[in-house]
Each structure stands twice: as structure tokens, then as C-alpha cells.
Amino acid sequence: MIERRQYIETLKRLKDKNVIKVITGIRRCGKSTLLLLFEEYLRETGTSPDRIIAVNLESGDFRHLLTADALYEYIESRMGKDQPYYVFLDEIQNVPDFQRVVDWLYAKPNVDLYITGSNAFLLSGELATLISGRYIEVRMLPLSFAEYCSAFPEEHNTPKLYARYLLNSSFPGALEFTDSKDIRAYLEGIYNTILVKDVALRKRVSDISQLQSLIEFMYDNIGNIASSTKIVNTLTSMGRKISVPTVESYISALTSSFILYRADRYDVKGKERLKNSAKYYAADIGLRYFLLGSKQSDSGHILENIVYLELLRRGYEVYVGRVGQSEVDFIVLRDGLTTYIQVSQSILDTRTRDRELAPLLAIHDHNPKIILSMDYLPMASYNGIRQVNVYDWLLEEK
Incomplete structure (x- = not known):
């Protein structure tokens, strides 16, 4: 995988900050790979794998999580009460009412939340209202x-x-x-x-x-x-x-x-x-x-x-x-x-x-x-x- 250093460095700066990290960009520009690279960085710097919860919502492995309630319940079942957890939700727009999941997870004090989406509709309407002032958008492009x-x-x-x-x-x-x-x-x-x-x-x-x-x-x-x-x-x-x-x-x-x-x-x-x-x-x-x-x-x-x-x-x-x-x-x-x-x-x-x-x-x-x-x-x-x-x-x- 090509190192997307610019974007990785951005995520490093934002790690553990009390904002939702919203990664947007054209389809197939590398958003999923960026999350994998950042997960690797977390493990290499001492984060236990059981504190990393990654869900790719375009993968058939997670086809049973394509409702807001099912997705939230799955994530909550993987979490303890105290330690910080890093939650990665890839292509979250595939879940109807995903805005509710984002809001629920942000309300948890021990969640560092990263979400990706392929279009700016991700930040339109209800989601933008729900998380206004509580997110930073990281816009990805294809390879430089x-x-x-x-x-x-x-x-x-x-x-x-x-x-x-x-x-x-x-x-x-x-x-x-x-x-x-x-x-x-x-x-x-x-x-x-x-x-x-x-x-x-x-x-x-x-x-x-x-x-x-x-x-x-x-x-x-x-x-x-x-x-x-x-x-x-x-x-x-x-x-x-x-x-x-x-x-x-x-x-x-x-x-x-x-x-x-x-x-x-x-x-x-x-x-x-x-x-x-x-x-x-x-x-x-x-x-x-x-x-x-x-x-x-x-x-x-x-x-x-x-x-x-x-x-x-x-x-x-x-x-x-x-x-x-x-x-x-x-x-x-x-x-x-x-x-x-x-x-x-x-x-x-x-x-x-x-x-x-x-x-x-x-x-x-x-x-x-x-x-x-x-x-x-x-x-x-x-x-x-x-x-x-x-x-x-x-x-x-x-």
C-alpha cells in the first residue's frame, strides 16, 4: 500500500481529540486503505487490537449491521466501560439513519470516532445539524x-x-x-x-x-x-x-x-x-x-x-x-x-x-x-x- 502520509499525519494530530473525524472523497480514492493504515499505526504504537472496532459497511461480512440499531448494538457489545475505543465506520452512508449512530457514539466519553463516506451528502441535512461544531472533515483525493x-x-x-x-x-x-x-x-x-x-x-x-x-x-x-x-x-x-x-x-x-x-x-x-x-x-x-x-x-x-x-x-x-x-x-x-x-x-x-x-x-x-x-x-x-x-x-x- 502506498503511504498516504499527508492524511495519516492529519489523523495523528486529531487522535483522541473530542471531534468526529469525517473522511470524505470520491469513490476509490483510498479512504478504506487510509483507515487500515491508521489502524496499523494504532497497533504499532501500543493500542490493543480489542480496542479497535472497524466496520466496513460495503463488506458482506457486515451485511447484518445495515440498520442504525443493529450497528450501534454491535459496537456497544464490543466495548468496555472505561478504556478509550477507536471506532472506524467505513462508507457509513450505506446505513439508513446513520446520523443517529454517529450521535449516539459521540455521546460516549470513551469513543474516538472515525467515519468515511463517498460524497458530501454525508455532511448535509440532519447529520450536519446533529454534529455541527463537533466534527472535522478530512477531504481525500486520489494519488498525488x-x-x-x-x-x-x-x-x-x-x-x-x-x-x-x-x-x-x-x-x-x-x-x-x-x-x-x-x-x-x-x-x-x-x-x-x-x-x-x-x-x-x-x-x-x-x-x-x-x-x-x-x-x-x-x-x-x-x-x-x-x-x-x-x-x-x-x-x-x-x-x-x-x-x-x-x-x-x-x-x-x-x-x-x-x-x-x-x-x-x-x-x-x-x-x-x-x-x-x-x-x-x-x-x-x-x-x-x-x-x-x-x-x-x-x-x-x-x-x-x-x-x-x-x-x-x-x-x-x-x-x-x-x-x-x-x-x-x-x-x-x-x-x-x-x-x-x-x-x-x-x-x-x-x-x-x-x-x-x-x-x-x-x-x-x-x-x-x-x-x-x-x-x-x-x-x-x-x-x-x-x-x-x-x-x-x-x-x-x-
């Missing part, structure tokens, strides 16, 4: 480029690994396959499960082909400014008539299932969020290739997509910046600090470099400004704007 490279310690050709990372998917399970047909079949299974269970059933979608057309459109337009009206007009012109409310409902479900991510726009000079349009990014580029085919390369926006996901992994709040009529790829906030980031495949051509630098040069403050590119050049600076190789940036220690 650095994590992916760690699976190939003898491979040192970084561009080759990057190309494989894109085409063969960042889902951990895809590493088990070498044949492209097998990888496609694996991704098809993930896609269909999300489409049916996380979106169509929850939104009561009657026209699945309409939903598929929208997903394909969004994945084909990663990194482009999009509004509901623009999406409706484009799909209608393609013969897929759809309404603005339907588009907004579907996109909400897609982002809640973590197959799609939204980055809002922010006006740097006006210092305000722009609500009418945003950019969207894919959870996995391999999934994009599965949907659109390998000819749909658009390498510039794909690189932008990879950088966006990495910024999320590193705990940044990420916006798309507007500076007058120009655009900064990302404005990122963390710990009260702001950084401006531009992403370009190459800035060796002076015209390209000038075009990419212009929005950053138009920002007259002293916050860090970075341009990420694939160019292998000595570290350079342009009027205080640092040029950084994107491979080095993706692989750097965080």
Missing part, C-alpha cells in the same frame, strides 16, 4: 503525483511518469493493472457507480444520457470559465436541451460526489468573489481520458487541473483570479497568506512569457507570485515573480 511516483522507485524519468500518471489514472487501484483495457474497465466501474449511486439516484435523474452529456461537457471544458447559462446554451446547440435549474442541480450533485471540483472567481482589485461564473476541474485526468478519449489532450488545461488538485491537497483555499480584463490562474489562501500562481507548459517563447507574466505584473502588492512551467531552467525571477519547474513543485516535500 509524488505518491504515484513512490510506487515506481526505480523509475527516474519524471516526464514519462507524468504522462503515465495522466493516462493511467491517479486512482490507487489503477496501479494493479498494466493493460490499458483493464484500466479502462476499472475506471468504467468507478464512473458508473458514481453516476448511478451518487448522482442519478439521489437526484432522481430520469434522463441518464442528459446527465452523461453534461459530465462529458464539463470534463471537456476543464479550466474554462463556465456559467449555467453558457452551459445550457452550448448543450442545447448540440441537441441536448436542458434547463438552467437542471444544470445547477446536476453540477451540485457532481461536485458533492467529488467527481468535479469548482473554483470560484475572485476580483483582485475589487476584492470580491464573482458569483456568476467559475472554473471546473476533473477529479482524475485518467477518468477524463476514459470519457473523452486520448485525443482530447488539451495539455495546458490538464496541467492546470493537476496543479489545482495539488493546491487542494496542500490545504489551500483556491480561487481563479481576475485582474481587470486579465486572468490569474490561481489565487491561493492559507494561514492568512495570499499567493498568486500562473501555470504554463512553457515560457521559453518570449511572447508566451510576456503574456503569462502580464496579469501577475498588474497586481501591485507584495504577496508572492509564482509561474509554474515544465521548462527545465535554472531558477529564474522576473520582477520578483519566481519561475519554478512544475515537476519539482509537484514532487517537493510538503
Whole structure:
């Protein structure tokens, strides 16, 4: 198993804290494996195995626990009265009224509770009300480029690994396959499960082909400014008539299932969020290739997509910046600090470099400004704007 150090370190920090640890993320991103890794850490650091209660609610071994009462009674039967117990409930959304179980267990003073789910509905409605102020969400993503490279310690050709990372998917399970047909079949299974269970059933979608057309459109337009009206007009012109409310409902479900991510726009000079349009990014580029085919390369926006996901992994709040009529790829906030980031495949051509630098040069403050590119050049600076190789940036220690 690939060490998901970033997430393990987060769980270590939260261990024994009086909050519910809610681990969310797209299906098959590694949530169950993370719990196994953390259970192993607990045992290695002296926790007795009988104080670890782990229930995978997608496993047939626990099929008799798919009601709130049965699940709670099982856990309670495994517990003593005094010692702390570590309770792991994997894919808890499979239990109707699971909110009650979470509330009951949180009320016990000797329970350290960890739950996982594959979509943001886990924290919607009644659960969010019940545990408001009493949980911390840990959002997982598929493998980072650095994590992916760690699976190939003898491979040192970084561009080759990057190309494989894109085409063969960042889902951990895809590493088990070498044949492209097998990888496609694996991704098809993930896609269909999300489409049916996380979106169509929850939104009561009657026209699945309409939903598929929208997903394909969004994945084909990663990194482009999009509004509901623009999406409706484009799909209608393609013969897929759809309404603005339907588009907004579907996109909400897609982002809640973590197959799609939204980055809002922010006006740097006006210092305000722009609500009418945003950019969207894919959870996995391999999934994009599965949907659109390998000819749909658009390498510039794909690189932008990879950088966006990495910024999320590193705990940044990420916006798309507007500076007058120009655009900064990302404005990122963390710990009260702001950084401006531009992403370009190459800035060796002076015209390209000038075009990419212009929005950053138009920002007259002293916050860090970075341009990420694939160019292998000595570290350079342009009027205080640092040029950084994107491979080095993706692989750097965080």
C-alpha cells in the first residue's frame, strides 16, 4: 500500500481529540486503505487490537449491521466501560439513519470516532445539524503525483511518469493493472457507480444520457470559465436541451460526489468573489481520458487541473483570479497568506512569457507570485515573480 502520509499525519494530530473525524472523497480514492493504515499505526504504537472496532459497511461480512440499531448494538457489545475505543465506520452512508449512530457514539466519553463516506451528502441535512461544531472533515483525493511516483522507485524519468500518471489514472487501484483495457474497465466501474449511486439516484435523474452529456461537457471544458447559462446554451446547440435549474442541480450533485471540483472567481482589485461564473476541474485526468478519449489532450488545461488538485491537497483555499480584463490562474489562501500562481507548459517563447507574466505584473502588492512551467531552467525571477519547474513543485516535500 502506498503511504498516504499527508492524511495519516492529519489523523495523528486529531487522535483522541473530542471531534468526529469525517473522511470524505470520491469513490476509490483510498479512504478504506487510509483507515487500515491508521489502524496499523494504532497497533504499532501500543493500542490493543480489542480496542479497535472497524466496520466496513460495503463488506458482506457486515451485511447484518445495515440498520442504525443493529450497528450501534454491535459496537456497544464490543466495548468496555472505561478504556478509550477507536471506532472506524467505513462508507457509513450505506446505513439508513446513520446520523443517529454517529450521535449516539459521540455521546460516549470513551469513543474516538472515525467515519468515511463517498460524497458530501454525508455532511448535509440532519447529520450536519446533529454534529455541527463537533466534527472535522478530512477531504481525500486520489494519488498525488509524488505518491504515484513512490510506487515506481526505480523509475527516474519524471516526464514519462507524468504522462503515465495522466493516462493511467491517479486512482490507487489503477496501479494493479498494466493493460490499458483493464484500466479502462476499472475506471468504467468507478464512473458508473458514481453516476448511478451518487448522482442519478439521489437526484432522481430520469434522463441518464442528459446527465452523461453534461459530465462529458464539463470534463471537456476543464479550466474554462463556465456559467449555467453558457452551459445550457452550448448543450442545447448540440441537441441536448436542458434547463438552467437542471444544470445547477446536476453540477451540485457532481461536485458533492467529488467527481468535479469548482473554483470560484475572485476580483483582485475589487476584492470580491464573482458569483456568476467559475472554473471546473476533473477529479482524475485518467477518468477524463476514459470519457473523452486520448485525443482530447488539451495539455495546458490538464496541467492546470493537476496543479489545482495539488493546491487542494496542500490545504489551500483556491480561487481563479481576475485582474481587470486579465486572468490569474490561481489565487491561493492559507494561514492568512495570499499567493498568486500562473501555470504554463512553457515560457521559453518570449511572447508566451510576456503574456503569462502580464496579469501577475498588474497586481501591485507584495504577496508572492509564482509561474509554474515544465521548462527545465535554472531558477529564474522576473520582477520578483519566481519561475519554478512544475515537476519539482509537484514532487517537493510538503
